[in-house]
Amino acid sequence: MFGRPGSRLVAGANRQRCFSSSSRRSADFTHVVIGAGAVGLAVARQLSARPKTQTLLIERHSTVGTETSSRNSEVIHAGLYYGHNSLKTKLCLEGKRMMYDLCEKQGIRYMNCGKWIVAQNDEQWQALVDVFYFARSIGVPVHYALQKELDSEPDVSAKAGALVSSSTGIVDSHGLMQYLEGAFLDNGGDVVFNTQVTGISKTYAGYVIETVDGEGRQQEPITTETLINSAGLQAVNISNMLLPKTRQLTPHYAKGTYYSYSAPMPKPKRLVYPAPIPGHGGLGTHLTLDLSDPPRVRFGPDVEWVDDPTDYTPNQSRMEEAINDIQSYLPGIDRDAIEVDYCGIRPKLGKNSATAGENFQDFYIEHEEGYDGFVNLLAIESPGLTSSLAIGRHVDQKLYGNE
Numbered sequence: 001m002f003g004r005p006g007s008r009l010v011a012g013a014n015r016q017r018c019f020s021s022s023s024r025r026s027a028d029f030t031h032v033v034i035g036a037g038a039v040g041l042a043v044a045r046q047l048s049a050r051p052k053t054q055t056l057l058i059e060r061h062s063t064v065g066t067e068t069s070s071r072n073s074e075v076i077h078a079g080l081y082y083g084h085n086s087l088k089t090k091l092c093l094e095g096k097r098m099m100y101d102l103c104e105k106q107g108i109r110y111m112n113c114g115k116w117i118v119a120q121n122d123e124q125w126q127a128l129v130d131v132f133y134f135a136r137s138i139g140v141p142v143h144y145a146l147q148k149e150l151d152s153e154p155d156v157s158a159k160a161g162a163l164v165s166s167s168t169g170i171v172d173s174h175g176l177m178q179y180l181e182g183a184f185l186d187n188g189g190d191v192v193f194n195t196q197v198t199g200i201s202k203t204y205a206g207y208v209i210e211t212v213d214g215e216g217r218q219q220e221p222i223t224t225e226t227l228i229n230s231a232g233l234q235a236v237n238i239s240n241m242l243l244p245k246t247r248q249l250t251p252h253y254a255k256g257t258y259y260s261y262s263a264p265m266p267k268p269k270r271l272v273y274p275a276p277i278p279g280h281g282g283l284g285t286h287l288t289l290d291l292s293d294p295p296r297v298r299f300g301p302d303v304e305w306v307d308d309p310t311d312y313t314p315n316q317s318r319m320e321e322a323i324n325d326i327q328s329y330l331p332g333i334d335r336d337a338i339e340v341d342y343c344g345i346r347p348k349l350g351k352n353s354a355t356a357g358e359n360f361q362d363f364y365i366e367h368e369e370g371y372d373g374f375v376n377l378l379a380i381e382s383p384g385l386t387s388s389l390a391i392g393r394h395v396d397q398k399l400y401g402n403e
């Protein structure tokens with residue numbers, strides 16, 4: 001079943017027991033990672049670098065990164081929104097540094113274009129001031145836009161002012177994932193596509209994983225000493241396969257629709273975000289650029305609570321509202337040049353806020369109590385792409401400690 005060219009077959013013989021804290025016998029694999037999105041790939045690459053271990057990455061689709069990791073804004077976030085002592089702040093800051101470094105070293109396309117957060121009134125300005133003090137307190141460079149900077153973007157409305165974040169950028173998420181997959185395989189990792197995890201049970205030696213292939217045929221069970229659940233929108237369902245009823249959760253999903261823009265103007269040179277709204281499920285319908293030459297403008301994503309995590313049909317009915325939001329900071333926008341483009345869906349654990357404050361949902365990354373070797377990654381929404389490399393390291397530390 002491990003049929004991907006270049007991947008190695010199960011190599012049980014030469015494996016040293018690296019996972020600590022018990023004397024279990026070895027299984028087919030030292031590590032199994034479920035889900036080949038940006039985060040699962042980063043975790044798999046990190047774990048596969050451990051000598052004398054064997055890591056398997058299981059993905060239900062035919063290639064890497066076809067779900068949330070290819071349906072986002074590709075922004076390398078600065079870490080401005082997630083409050084003190086949150087995993088999102090810690091991993092976003094670490095991840096941002098690691099991401100710029102990796103892109104530079106490995107030739108992955110990126111652009112450190114910076115971003116503005118703009119305010120149109122006193123209330124929004126106050127939100128920017130809060131972001132400013134928070135950013136300064138954690139060492140993230142920000143400054144209030146000077147008049148000459150505001151003049152350099154005449155199409156952008158910032159009636160009450162703008163906050164400039166110089167460390168924000170964008171990354172080619174596909175290039176990143178291609179690199180991570182290659183590095184994982186180079187480390188001797190195995191990847192198996194068209195394979196969906198359908199059941200998990202705990203044994204004395206670790207975990208037994210049931211899977212079906214693309215045609216729904218049951219496959220040989222896979223055994224592993226450690227198991228990392230990085231299944232994105234399905235991660236709560238995977239977790240519920242293993243944890244007892246009292247620890248089961250209900251998944252929530254927040255769809256975000258993107259809009260393309262076909263007119264040549266206005267075309268700002270950096271990302272533009274509205275002031276954050278406390279308690280909101282996202283960061284507001286913002287303007288991002290892509291890495292084409294010249295960069296294309298796109299807008300989004302908004303927030304729409306949905307029940308179906310597989311329905312990627314963009315919701316046309318929300319366009320009017322989105323355009324009104326966009327026009328608040330880009331008044332000269334040509335409304336007729338905006339079209340619905342694509343969607344992404346955020347994995348959530350409730351109708352929570354994406355930014356610090358009341359009802360804030362942090363990343364949930366736990367080495368589950370009573371489930372030695374099982375690391376659960378839930379609600380890995382934004383800034384999950386930015387944080388992916390740091391999450392890989394964090395999961396390694398959860399399993400092995402700070403060696």
Ligand SMILES: Cc1cc2nc3c(=O)[nH]c(=O)nc-3n(C[C@H](O)[C@H](O)[C@H](O)COP(=O)(O)OP(=O)(O)OC[C@H]3O[C@@H](n4cnc5c(N)ncnc54)[C@H](O)[C@@H]3O)c2cc1C
Nearest residue numbers: 035037039060069072073075197232234344382384385386
């Ligand atoms: C609209 C939107 C905008 C965003 N913008 C940004 C941004 O600008 N910057 C940023 O840093 N982050 C952003 N994010 C967040 C970022 O995209 C995610 O945090 C990140 O892509 C999550 O990666 P992942 O690997 O956890 O999940 P995914 O990419 O969803 O990968 C999970 C994988 O698990 C597989 N899987 C699921 N169930 C099974 C199963 N049973 N068996 C086998 N495989 C399975 C899936 O097929 C999938 O490939 C955004 C997210 C959204 C939705």
